[in-house]
Amino acid sequence: MNPDTWTYLLAAGIPAALLVAVSTVFVRRRRDQADETPDPTTGGANGSDVLTAPPVAPSATTDPDLLEPSVDEDLVVPDGVTEGDLDVQLDVPAPVAGRLARLRGRLARSGSPLGTRLLAVLSRDHLTEDDWDELEETLLLADVGAGPTGDLIEALRTRVRVDGVREPGAVRDLLREQLIALVDPTLDRSLNLAPGVDAAGEATPAVVLVVGVNGTGKTTTVGKLARVLVAEDRSVVLGAADTFRAAAADQLQTWGSRVGVPTVRSDRDGADPAAVAFDAVRTGKASGVDVVLVDTAGRLQNKAGLMDELGKITRVITREAPLSEVLLVLDATTGQNGLNQARVFGEVAGVTGIVLTKLDGTAKGGIVVAVQRELGVPVKLVGLGEGPDDLAPFDAASFVDGLLEG
Numbered sequence: 029m030n031p032d033t034w035t036y037l038l039a040a041g042i043p044a045a046l047l048v049a050v051s052t053v054f055v056r057r058r059r060d061q062a063d064e065t066p067d068p069t070t071g072g073a074n075g076s077d078v079l080t081a082p083p084v085a086p087s088a089t090t091d092p093d094l095l096e097p098s099v100d101e102d103l104v105v106p107d108g109v110t111e112g113d114l115d116v117q118l119d120v121p122a123p124v125a126g127r128l129a130r131l132r133g134r135l136a137r138s139g140s141p142l143g144t145r146l147l148a149v150l151s152r153d154h155l156t157e158d159d160w161d162e163l164e165e166t167l168l169l170a171d172v173g174a175g176p177t178g179d180l181i182e183a184l185r186t187r188v189r190v191d192g193v194r195e196p197g198a199v200r201d202l203l204r205e206q207l208i209a210l211v212d213p214t215l216d217r218s219l220n221l222a223p224g225v226d227a228a229g230e231a232t233p234a235v236v237l238v239v240g241v242n243g244t245g246k247t248t249t250v251g252k253l254a255r256v257l258v259a260e261d262r263s264v265v266l267g268a269a270d271t272f273r274a275a276a277a278d279q280l281q282t283w284g285s286r287v288g289v290p291t292v293r294s295d296r297d298g299a300d301p302a303a304v305a306f307d308a309v310r311t312g313k314a315s316g317v318d319v320v321l322v323d324t325a326g327r328l329q330n331k332a333g334l335m336d337e338l339g340k341i342t343r344v345i346t347r348e349a350p351l352s353e354v355l356l357v358l359d360a361t362t363g364q365n366g367l368n369q370a371r372v373f374g375e376v377a378g379v380t381g382i383v384l385t386k387l388d389g390t391a392k393g394g395i396v397v398a399v400q401r402e403l404g405v406p407v408k409l410v411g412l413g414e415g416p417d418d419l420a421p422f423d424a425a426s427f428v429d430g431l432l433e434g
């Protein structure tokens with residue numbers, strides 16, 4: 029064996045072996061602690077229970093996208109990651125089922141008027157044109173959007189006038205039925221987390237890329253999603269490819285460390301995000317985890333810049349493993365602005381699902397309908413607060429019940 033081959037094996041093999049060992053310990057510790065009382069206030073981020081990226085061996089490719097990210101020397105395994113360092117109290121994330129039911133209480137606190145207002149008008153004895161206008165205005169103010177609002181009013185008018193639906197219980201049932209139809213219960217909202225296959229025919233982790241403009245809640249969502257996956261007994265690696273905001277990698281690392289999930293990051297501000305994404309996926313492959321979640325910076329400086337950045341990240345990732353999901357994170361409180369962002373990301377990033385955050389902070393749940401229509405992809409997850417387990421799988425009926433009962 030020539031010296032170059034030895035160098036390659038040492039560079040690639042030792043970190044990979046260390047990672048597998050450490051990941052095994054994480055998984056074992058998490059399972060061991062599954063019966064212990066969770067303490068949501070104790071984050072494990074002591075700096076030592078977090079794994080940063082192993083150096084990646086130079087690739088044989090001549091593709092500049094792959095050569096560049098493969099040589100980031102700031103991606104290192106920190107000294108002193110030992111089993112003793114891992115002796116931290118891990119959180120046990122809350123069960124995922126039924127989380128959307130919390131929306132009801134959150135909407136009530138945010139003074140959700142949508143369901144209440146619609147019901148109040150629809151329950152009047154004789155619905156005049158003014159009443160229908162009021163209904164329309166209420167829906168538009170709740171960000172449902174002009175097209176869907178028109179469809180809903182039309183459907184309600186027909187049923188109320190033609191079928192003579194008047195009794196309050198029946199009116200409520202009718203509204204519920206029509207709102208559910210508008211949100212569309214037929215859309216597939218499950219996350220695609222099936223293992224992939226790389227070019228060499230090897231199994232790969234599911235890779236989920238999380239995009240969106242800054243401040244929408246991307247990093248928080250990646251952290252919460254890691255907890256959802258851990259609650260479902262999946263193993264996870266996080267990739268901190270938001271290298272633009274210095275604190276983002278620390279924030280992500282803290283989320284991961286609370287549930288024993290390692291984070292691949294660069295210690296250099298402004299490092300190439302594609303390099304971090306690449307190393308996160310390689311690390312996930314080497315350690316055989318189920319899912320790699322990649323956080324990105326999402327600066328919306330201009331469409332061409334965004335396209336370049338996300339395009340490069342995507343190309344680099346897909347050389348290692350197919351992309352399973354591209355989740356667009358949108359802040360539900362930003363209304364029309366959020367829709368404009370959604371449009372741009374939809375064009376450049378091949379979005380497969382939407383995460384609507386801060387639904388607890390708005391009375392305008394109609395954005396769910398508007399954004400689905402705008403992008404033609406389903407809302408898959410919703411953020412219901414700043415708590416670590418305030419992320420819920422989206423479901424049309426539970427959402428509408430939250431609106432009507434909130």
Ligand SMILES: Nc1nc2c(ncn2[C@@H]2O[C@H](COP(=O)(O)OP(=O)(O)OP(=O)(O)O)[C@@H](O)[C@H]2O)c(=O)[nH]1
Pocket residue numbers: 240241242243244245246247248249270273276324325326385386387388389410411412413414418
């Ligand atoms: N109320 C509420 N706040 C949320 C929710 N999701 C995120 N946030 C808050 O939104 C703020 C921004 O979240 P981040 O995760 O840092 O946003 P980001 O998109 O990663 O931002 P950059 O890293 O700057 O790109 C934080 O204060 C979060 O706690 C939610 O569902 N509800």
